[in-house]
Amino acid sequence: MAEITSLTQSSIDRQNILNNPFAIEKLQETIGLVGFQWKGCPVFLKQQVADFLEVDVRTIERYLSTHGEELEKNGYTLLKGKSLKDFKHLSKLADINVGQSAQSLGIFNFKSVLNLAMLLTESEKAKIIRSRILSIVIDTIAHKSGGRxxxxxxxxxxxxxxxxxxxxxxxxxxxxxxxxxxxxxxxxxxxxxxxxxxxxxxxxxxxxxxxxxxxxxxxxxxxxxxxxxxxxxxxxxxxxxxxxxxxxxxxxxxxxxxxxxxxxxxxxxxxxxxxxxxxxxxxxxxxxxxxxxxxxxxxxxxxxxxxxxxxxxxxxxxxxxxxxxxxxxxxxxxxxx
Structure with missing residues (x-):
C-alpha cells in the first residue's frame, strides 16, 4: 500500500483509494465531515473544506487551479445556470449563505474532499487524514478478501x-x-x-x-x-x-x-x-x-x-x-x- 508521502505525489495511488467504494463507505463513517444535502449526496463549500483541512481558502483555490481535472473527475463541480439557481434556493431555505449574486459556485462531494486531503502538503490535518485513509483501506481490503x-x-x-x-x-x-x-x-x-x-x-x-x-x-x-x-x-x-x-x-x-x-x-x-x-x-x-x-x-x-x-x-x-x-x-x- 502507498506510503503517506506518496499519496501527495502519485495520482495512481490516490485514484486506487478513491475507486474503492468499500473504503469510501467506511471513511464516510469515520472522517466526521457533515455536508449540505444536494441531489441525495452531501456536498461542501470551499470555506467548509478549508476549515476542515485547516488551510486558507486561497490554498484550496490554488489546488483547484493545479489539479482541477483530477478533482473534477472525483466529484468537484462548478455550478452555473439552473443548477446554481436551484442550489441557491435550497441553501437559502437551509439558512446557508452561498452568496446570492455569485455567477458560479464550486462544490465538493466527499470523494473530492478526500482527494484534496491526499494532495495537500501544507496541512497537518490533511496528513493525519491520509494516515487514517491508508489504515482504513488496508483494513478494508484485508477484511473483504479474508486476509488472503x-x-x-x-x-x-x-x-x-x-x-x-x-x-x-x-x-x-x-x-x-x-x-x-x-x-x-x-x-x-x-x-x-x-x-x-x-x-x-x-x-x-x-x-x-x-x-x-x-x-x-x-x-x-x-x-x-x-x-x-x-x-x-x-x-x-x-x-x-x-x-x-x-x-x-x-x-x-x-x-x-x-x-x-x-x-x-x-x-x-x-x-x-x-x-x-x-x-x-x-x-x-x-x-x-x-x-x-x-x-x-x-x-x-x-x-x-x-x-x-x-x-x-x-x-x-x-x-x-x-x-x-x-x-x-x-x-x-x-x-x-
Missing part, C-alpha cells in the same frame, strides 16, 4: 473457468513439448518460462519473489483470469506450431529450432493488444491489492477501476472453496467430455 490478498485473483467469478481451461491447454502444450522437441527434461520449465516472459516479462522465479510465494506455491494459482486466458492461447497455439514444424521436418525439433519457432510465434501482431491488456491488469491489480510491484511492468501500471473492487471484494466475489462447491457438478461434466 495473495490469492485475491481466485475470488473472481471468471477465475475457475479460466483455470480449468488453462489446465487443459497446459496438457496439450506439455505433450507437444515432450513429443516434438528433442531436449532434456528441463525443456518443460524452459518453455513455460518463455511463455511467462513473453506475456509479463518475468520468469517463474522472479514472479514468485515479487509475490513472496513459498517454494511449493504455484504461480498459476495467483494469476488473474485474463492472464490465464492468454497463457492458454499461447500454449494452444504453440502446441499446434510445434506439431506443424515437426511435421514439415519429419522429426522432432532441436532446442535451437524450438527457440526460433517460439520467438516467431510470440511476435505475431495478434497477441500485442492482448499482452498489453494482461500486463496492465496484472501490474495494476497487484500493486493495488497485493502491494506487489512488478518493476519490469511499471510502465503499464494504471489506477484500478471501481468495477475491479466489486469484482474481487464485492458481493459477487467468493472464496475459492465456496465457488468450487457451487460449481462442482458443472466441472465434473466438463471433465468427462
Amino acid at each position: 490478498t495473495k490469492y485475491i485473483n481466485q475470488r473472481d467469478e471468471d477465475y475457475l473457468p479460466a483455470a480449468f481451461q488453462e489446465e487443459n491447454y497446459r496438457k496439450q502444450f506439455t505433450d507437444a513439448v515432450d513429443k516434438y522437441i528433442h531436449a532434456p527434461k528441463w525443456k518443460y520449465g524452459k518453455y513455460t518460462n518463455l511463455v511467462y516472459e513473453s506475456i509479463f516479462k518475468e520468469n517463474a522465479k522472479e514472479y514468485k519473489k515479487i509475490l513472496n510465494l513459498a517454494a511449493k506455491e504455484k504461480v498459476r494459482d495467483t494469476l488473474y483470469a485474463e492472464v490465464l486466458d492468454l497463457i492458454a492461447s499461447f500454449e494452444a497455439g504453440l502446441a499446434a506450431e510445434l506439431e506443424t514444424k515437426a511435421g514439415e521436418l519429419g522429426r522432432p525439433l532441436t532446442a535451437q529450432e524450438a527457440n526460433t519457432t517460439f520467438i516467431r510465434f510470440a511476435e505475431q501482431p495478434l497477441f500485442k493488444p492482448l499482452i498489453i491488456k494482461a500486463r496492465t491488469k496484472m501490474a495494476s491489480r497487484d500493486l493495488c491489492f497485493r502491494d506487489a510491484l512488478h518493476s519490469k511492468l511499471e510502465a503499464y501500471i494504471q489506477s484500478v477501476p471501481e468495477s475491479d473492487f466489486e469484482r474481487f471484494l464485492g458481493e459477487k466475489s467468493k472464496d475459492l472453496k465456496e465457488r468450487i462447491n457451487e460449481n462442482i457438478a458443472v466441472f465434473k461434466r466438463l471433465k468427462d467430455k
